[in-house]
Amino acid sequence: MASTNGLRDRRRRQTRRDIHAAALWLAREHGFDKITVDMISAEAGVSPRTFFNYFPNKEAAVLPGPTELPEGLAAQFITRGAAHPREVLADLTQLLVRDLADNAPQRQEMHAVFALTRSHPALLAAMLARFDSFQRSIAEAVAQRLEQRPDGEVPTLLAALALTAMRTGLERWACEESQSEADDSPVPYVERSAELLRTLLTP
Amino acid sequence: MASTNGLRDRRRRQTRRDIHAAALWLAREHGFDKITVDMISAEAGVSPRTFFNYFPNKEAAVLPGPTELPEGLAAQFITRGAAHPREVLADLTQLLVRDLADNAPQRQEMHAVFALTRSHPALLAAMLARFDSFQRSIAEAVAQRLEQRPDGEVPTLLAALALTAMRTGLERWACEESQSEADDSPVPYVERSAELLRTLLTP
Structure with a gap:
């Protein structure tokens, strides 16, 4: 079955x-x-x-990627239970990175998609709506893990931070010239954006 | 003249x-x-x-608010020059709050707008596109202030953080029942979201 x-x-x-x-x-x-x-x-x-x-x-057909967190990954994340927001954010980044590694987009393809969104407002709006829906599914997983309301401030803000890191990393990766086949993964870019986001606000 | x-x-x-x-x-x-x-x-x-x-x-007509940072406020912000990203973010929050105080939306109106976006995907997409355009104008101001490229990582991430605080604060304000006429401003909500964002990432 x-x-x-x-x-x-x-x-x-x-x-x-x-x-x-x-x-x-x-x-x-x-x-x-x-x-x-x-x-x-x-x-x-x-x-x-x-x-x-x-x-x-x-x-919607032109845009790559899913609009929801895969259930298996979300369940693993939720069972880890209460933790400091920094740790929750680090786990979220890891989870998004694993999802990206499993469903690796192609750099050429992402480059073409971002270029299309810049010249077609309807496509940009559709992409933003997709990110927003993805962000909402992340906020729900965070809320379940922390036993808070899904529209609570902490789940909303943590999901927004994770998505910001992902989007910024993906855009940088897609817009840079490919250096070699070997390093053609967005993962280091997303990890770098997430790390920068953490350190930016550290006094 | x-x-x-x-x-x-x-x-x-x-x-x-x-x-x-x-x-x-x-x-x-x-x-x-x-x-x-x-x-x-x-x-x-x-x-x-x-x-x-x-x-x-x-x-676009149903959605409130501008899509660009007012020039006067942006110019003041830029002339302050190089600073720690935490300080830049604090300045950005102050600037957004001042703009909100000058062009105060009505709570009933924002409540109606957010409700409409939940039932009309096209309206949600248009609102997200407007936030995105606003975020881009903030990233440009940050880039000018820090003498970096507008699509650089630090301007992009700081603008995303500021917009996240604004959006989260506005949504919470719009969705809560109005307590009294006197405190009917979104400003404390946006300030609280910005403060929470800062402390969330502080070890």
């Missing part, structure tokens, strides 16, 4: 990746304004109906 | 406020999906052409 679910999950992730890759390729080839859900579906070899099972619109 | 410009500026701000008030009132009265630019313009007593001089769409 578990392996059937596992297979289905992998297939779903693959279809999602295929549609995303088709959308991004078409956007770079024809310009984001010119592409349609029908074009993306045809390119990915799925029906428009299937497209809408995965994404609400073309903006 | 200066006073003519001052008068024109005041008139522009008043027209902007009138359109915004009309948009928000209509959205609460008829539902955000039902309102149009024509309806908002008629309610505010301006032509649709004038509407588009102030806002690109109805989403």
Whole structure:
């Protein structure tokens, strides 16, 4: 049963990746304004109906990555229990970094996405909404761990800090020229932003 | 000359406020999906052409507040020159608080706006885009003050911290029941979020 679910999950992730890759390729080839859900579906070899099972619109399809913390990682994080906010933030960074390592985006791809968001306000807004939704799922995990309300100040602020580190690191990584294949991971960039955020406010 | 410009500026701000008030009132009265630019313009007593001089769409008209740091405040902040990031962040918070005190939003209004963003993804996305644009103008001011690149890590992170404090404080203020007319300002809420952010990261 578990392996059937596992297979289905992998297939779903693959279809999602295929549609995303088709959308991004078409956007770079024809310009984001010119592409349609029908074009993306045809390119990915799925029906428009299937497209809408995965994404609400073309903006969402062009953007990479998930909008929620993976359940397994969130559960591990929550069971660690009460800790100093600095420690909670360090755990959050580790968790985001592990998620990034498991679902490594490609630098070229992220570069293209950030470039598209700069010229298409609707795409920027969709990306910000995705970060916001991701941030909310992190705030919920922090709230559960600290036994506080999810809209409480501490969970909200810690989630915002973690997301800020992730977004800043990802943007720097995506905008820098790739030095070599070997170091082509956003992880050191996100870790560096998180470390800088910690030390910035240390008296 | 200066006073003519001052008068024109005041008139522009008043027209902007009138359109915004009309948009928000209509959205609460008829539902955000039902309102149009024509309806908002008629309610505010301006032509649709004038509407588009102030806002690109109805989403933008419903949202309060500016998208840029006022030039005068930014210039004062920049001339203070190099300082420890903690001090720069404290100055930024003071500056945002002064701007909030000068252009005080109404609690009922902010409450309505946040409620609308929760049920209308397009409005949430527009609000996030506005925060992002505001954050970018803050990062630019920090970069000028510290003589760094505006897309550098320190300006980006400090601007994100300041905006996080402002957004968190504003949301808490808007969502809490008003206790009395006298304390009806978001300023203590934003100051508290900024203080909490600082102490959260202090070992």
